[in-house]
Amino acid sequence: MSIETSESNILHHDRHGQYSQAVTIEDIRQNIADVQKRIEAACKRSGRDPASVRLLPVSKTKPEAVLRLAYAAGCRWLGENKVQEAQQKSEGLADLADLKWSVIGHLQTNKAKIVARFASEFQALDSLRVAAALNKHLQAEGRTLKVLVQVNTSGEASKYGLQPEEVADFIQELPQFPALRVRGLMTLALFSSEIERVRQCFVVLRELRERLRGNLPACVSLDELSMGMSGDFEVAIEEGATIVRIGQAIFGARALPDSHYWPSTH
Numbered sequence: 119m120s121i122e123t124s125e126s127n128i129l130h131h132d133r134h135g136q137y138s139q140a141v142t143i144e145d146i147r148q149n150i151a152d153v154q155k156r157i158e159a160a161c162k163r164s165g166r167d168p169a170s171v172r173l174l175p176v177s178k179t180k181p182e183a184v185l186r187l188a189y190a191a192g193c194r195w196l197g198e199n200k201v202q203e204a205q206q207k208s209e210g211l212a213d214l215a216d217l218k219w220s221v222i223g224h225l226q227t228n229k230a231k232i233v234a235r236f237a238s239e240f241q242a243l244d245s246l247r248v249a250a251a252l253n254k255h256l257q258a259e260g261r262t263l264k265v266l267v268q269v270n271t272s273g274e275a276s277k278y279g280l281q282p283e284e285v286a287d288f289i290q291e292l293p294q295f296p297a298l299r300v301r302g303l304m305t306l307a308l309f310s311s312e313i314e315r316v317r318q319c320f321v322v323l324r325e326l327r328e329r330l331r332g333n334l335p336a337c338v339s340l341d342e343l344s345m346g347m348s349g350d351f352e353v354a355i356e357e358g359a360t361i362v363r364i365g366q367a368i369f370g371a372r373a374l375p376d377s378h379y380w381p382s383t384h
């Protein structure tokens with residue numbers, strides 16, 4: 119299997135056939151080791167410490183049996199895009215007491231209660247209504263939640279997230295919601311094989327963070343930049359990613375098209 123690295127000028131988001139299914143612990147261990155090596159190489163190129171990049175395995179669409187293999191291979195965090203799928207899996211795997219869940223997909227207000235109950239991280243905050251609903255239900259549960267604000271850096275109408283110019287005002291409102299521990303920004307780059315256009319999305323997120331940092335409410339920090347997926351994580355690391363969300367390169371191709379997760383045009 120050979121995936122182009124960012125040293126080439128082409129990215130391949132659509133090479134689903136290149137990601138073979140992980141069916142054993144050893145497959146998952148090997149895939150994680152391969153991804154980790156590529157993370158380290160990208161860090162080296164950009165003068166960064168590999169310990170500053172967290173690999174979040176994304177297990178959406180994969181069955182619980184495969185998630186158990188990931189746990190056995192050492193994963194203690196899993197990312198899921200859809201709340202109901204994540205909740206079902208968290209119940210099915212409740213015996214794995216130290217397994218934590220990161221919800222990385224758009225949330226409807228009426229599902230905030232579910233997230234407040236089981237998730238340890240939510241990466242796709244993009245409205246005050248959702249913030250208020252999460253805060254209310256978290257307080258009822260006596261919990262807090264690590265949160266990232268999702269930003270639309272690609273300009274694609276189909277993508278979720280705040281527009282970059284909306285984020286400053288949004289963040290000033292967040293101290294109203296003390297159960298939310300706001301720690302950074304998240305984005306999905308453009309789906310394009312043109313590496314410089316993809317890179318530009320990551321640059322927008324990093325530069326936005328730098329601009330906002332001068333004027334943050336005391337309870338908000340923006341240390342985390344969650345950006346980069348199987349097809350583009352090396353570019354994201356070169357631009358400052360502290361969390362990369364990797365599904366297919368660890369677990370194998372998904373049966374469902376990505377349009378199921380991002381109502382989109384491609």
Ligand SMILES: *Cc1c(COP(=O)(O)O)cnc(C)c1O
Nearest residue numbers: 176199222347348363364365366
């Ligand atoms: C599915 C998903 C990913 C991982 O994508 P892969 O191509 O499988 O690496 C990352 N972020 C979000 C928000 C996702 O829904």
